[in-house]
Amino acid sequence: MRHPLKLLSALMLVLATSQPLRAAPVAVTDDTGREIRLAAPARRIVSLAPHATENLYAAGAGTALVGAVDYSDYPPAAKQLPRVGGYTRIDLEAILRLKPDLVIAWESGNAPAQVEKLRALGIPVFVTQPNTMDDVAVQLEQFGRLAGTEKTAQAAASAFRQRLAQLRADYGQRPKVRVFYQIWKEPLMTVGKPQIITSAIGICGGENIYGDLNQMAPTVSLEAVLTANPEAIVATGMGDAKPEWLDDWKRWPRLLAMQRGNLFHINPDIMQRHTPRILDGTEALCRALETARQRRP
Numbered sequence: 001m002r003h004p005l006k007l008l009s010a011l012m013l014v015l016a017t018s019q020p021l022r023a024a025p026v027a028v029t030d031d032t033g034r035e036i037r038l039a040a041p042a043r044r045i046v047s048l049a050p051h052a053t054e055n056l057y058a059a060g061a062g063t064a065l066v067g068a069v070d071y072s073d074y075p076p077a078a079k080q081l082p083r084v085g086g087y088t089r090i091d092l093e094a095i096l097r098l099k100p101d102l103v104i105a106w107e108s109g110n111a112p113a114q115v116e117k118l119r120a121l122g123i124p125v126f127v128t129q130p131n132t133m134d135d136v137a138v139q140l141e142q143f144g145r146l147a148g149t150e151k152t153a154q155a156a157a158s159a160f161r162q163r164l165a166q167l168r169a170d171y172g173q174r175p176k177v178r179v180f181y182q183i184w185k186e187p188l189m190t191v192g193k194p195q196i197i198t199s200a201i202g203i204c205g206g207e208n209i210y211g212d213l214n215q216m217a218p219t220v221s222l223e224a225v226l227t228a229n230p231e232a233i234v235a236t237g238m239g240d241a242k243p244e245w246l247d248d249w250k251r252w253p254r255l256l257a258m259q260r261g262n263l264f265h266i267n268p269d270i271m272q273r274h275t276p277r278i279l280d281g282t283e284a285l286c287r288a289l290e291t292a293r294q295r296r297p
Helices: 002-019 050-056 077-079 092-097 111-122 133-147 150-171 195-202 224-229 244-251 278-293
Strands: 025-031 035-038 045-047 065-068 102-107 125-128 175-184 206-210 234-235 264-266
Touching: 025 133, 045 050, 050 065, 050 077, 050 102, 050 133, 092 111, 102 111, 111 125, 125 133, 133 150, 133 195, 133 278, 150 195, 150 278, 175 195, 175 224, 175 278, 195 206, 195 278, 234 244, 234 278, 244 264, 264 278
Parallel strands: 045 065, 045 102, 102 125, 175 206, 175 234, 234 264
Antiparallel strands: 025 035
């Protein structure tokens, strides 16, 4: 017969291990400096930006996603999520129906007034704005903490940083290539200093000719671009196909980029989203700028 004290100890151990563990509270500071506090890791997340949706999956939090905005199409599972409008005009009623315990917003993409309405309704809102390549890894870690998937998120962030470091080592010290990055034709639009693409251009040993402008996506004049005379022009359109307006630069045969055949196209899905896939776009950009160097006399 077992000793009564031993039986009591065994019973207490069973009771202790059978009790559900209470999740620890979560506190993470977002990209606007606001601290977001949750009583436990989020289990019902709504994403208001395609890049945030993709990063949540990369951070291991895909199973917690219950809704997303239009164009949240990667990974394929994201296409099945209920839609809550577009990132420029979100559907507040659709969000409320999903009963989220966390909303991920995009500072430069979502309307501030709508974000404030969500806060006023008592919904925690984490605002993201990754403006540099390094910020992507930080965001993966932030999402991992918010959703309680730190292990997966940290592995994804580490892999991102390692590949980014390799690109910097391979191309960062190469001779500079002056670049005009075109994101639209009418009006003629480019990327400024705060845009993550400017960070990518620098990693590739390039120099954004409008990298000193403080706007995210400034409008510029054709005359100004011709005067700046970039050595390479990189364009993105609406998909993987080369935008037809890239060939419009052929009307200016004296343009250095035209003289040397340095008109390049990169799929915007891998270049203009603040996600791990931006390293694929950056690698393609680096190869394009290396081609431009090889074409120098």
